[in-house]
Amino acid sequence: MAQSASPGAEAPPVMELRNVSKTFGEVRSLAGVDFQVNPREIVGLLGDNGAGKSTLIKVVMGFYGPDSGGEIYFHGKRVHDWSVARARSLGIETVYQERALCEKQPIWRNMFMGRELRNRFGLLDVAAMRNECSRLMSEHMGFTSTAVHPDNVVATMSGGEKQGVAITRALHFEAELVILDEPTMGLSLSETKKTLDFVRSIKAAGKSAIFIDHNIFNIYPVVDRLYVLDRGKVAGVFNRADITMDQLIERLYHVARTGSMELPP
């Protein structure tokens, strides 16, 4: 409440980072980043390899704590004890670049990883998880006619199918904020299209998303706002309405050469 600097009755951002830095030994992955995601907004995160995109979302997700001085706000309230379990319990789900699957385990165990269903005795409800997994696979992953069973181990699936598990998992828990870290990497054309449709569906459902990709052609059409990261800093923030894809590409080339977003006059 105290920090609502912006006037009016606008809802506070779902998620906000202020002055977040992250250092690993000698390497500074993030340097004083300010970042926010508003309700019903799809935020794109662009940047070269090593720009700090994955580190940023791992801070958002609570996997890394920010260096001292960095602040995290959830719905306008400062949070101190941020952790993955906390973030997920508040409705933030991530589809990680590395997929975060346990490949020797059956699909149902992966689907409910860290959020296992329990019955009234506090024991795992394995039957419910299997059934729910079966339903999700046929309704959201289109697996009705393939030889995929909830008891199959993930190692036996194709790359796209594995991505399907990771996305369905994020979708299932009806997250308020979905983070997609390079979700189209290694996917076929049709699988990529499906993933982008999924990103659009998040907004249609009134939720927010952070979409990370290094491919501007994937990211530009679906986002409302774009952050460009360069060498751990926010090099620029754009509303999609204010910039065309060509202008954006030109600026990205410029930032890669000079580290600055501003074009010479």
Next chain:
Amino acid sequence: MSEEAAGVPKVGHKAAPPSLLTRYGSQMGIVGVGFAMWLAFVIAAPRVFTDVDIYLAFAETTPLFGIVALSLTFVVITGEIDLSFPSVMALGTAIFCLVTYYGGAPWWLGLIAAGLTGVACGLLNGFLVASLNIPSLVITIGTQFLFRGLELVLMNGTGVPLLVDKYPQMHTLLREPLFGVPVQTLWMVGILIIEWLLLNRTRFGAHVFLVGDNQTSARLMGVNAGRVKIKAFVLVGVTAVFCGLLSSIYGYYFWPSTGDGSLLNTIASVFLGGTSVFGGTGSVIGTFVAAFIIGAINAGIVSAGVNAFYTQLAFGLVIVVSVVLQTLIDRRIRRQSLTGK
């Protein structure tokens, strides 16, 4: 038509579960190996192996190491190992003796003190492995000497008699057969049921599998990997103390060397039971069956008239062969799944 109407999966709907061989291959293998070995013993020493006495003897002695093997299965599934449990068996029992025999406290207070000792040993192991990230193979060799040394110092290297008239309740609990069934095996079955539920029907158990399979993935999805590992080590610590008491009461005497010689049997049981050295897969039922096979090898080699020195050779072989087989089966399944053949 009628098939579909009867709720049989439609033609073309091939979502069949993985075959039984894929899922339970290693467990079925163990039972096969166990059966073959039993046949060999029956042929080699028919008089011994057709008599019920030998089986009663198995049922009394196998749980002395088999119970801790059940718990060790958890640690191995998380991708770690605990080599310190033989010393924990001795240290916990030593504390029991100090509190009750020298301190004059009642038996149940001794049990509580011994249990807490097991918890403390497990916490230390878990802390060193999970919080300081030290390879468990190395650090639990260290704590093995640490715990053993502490026990020898505390007891000054002497033993304590644990006779029925001084410890009647302990003997009722841990030694007297119940309705003619060896109580040791009853304990092992009871603990198997509890630990099966713990591994397969609780969040902790689910996280044991996830952490052992891919620790980073588990942590990214909010699993506290360190806490899961520490809990698994504590489980081993507590059951190790239980086994220490069980075997000391069985022998009516606490020897300062309690636990020596149980290392090989226990580890062989876990690996023969199909729990993967690579972490992420394993089963307490496999360990249970394997423990009795190991117990049978022990007795079988001696009663078949072979020199007892061969038991070490046999256990060494069991560990090496089962680990090699696990590796090969694992690879074959993976390759099949990749090529779809």
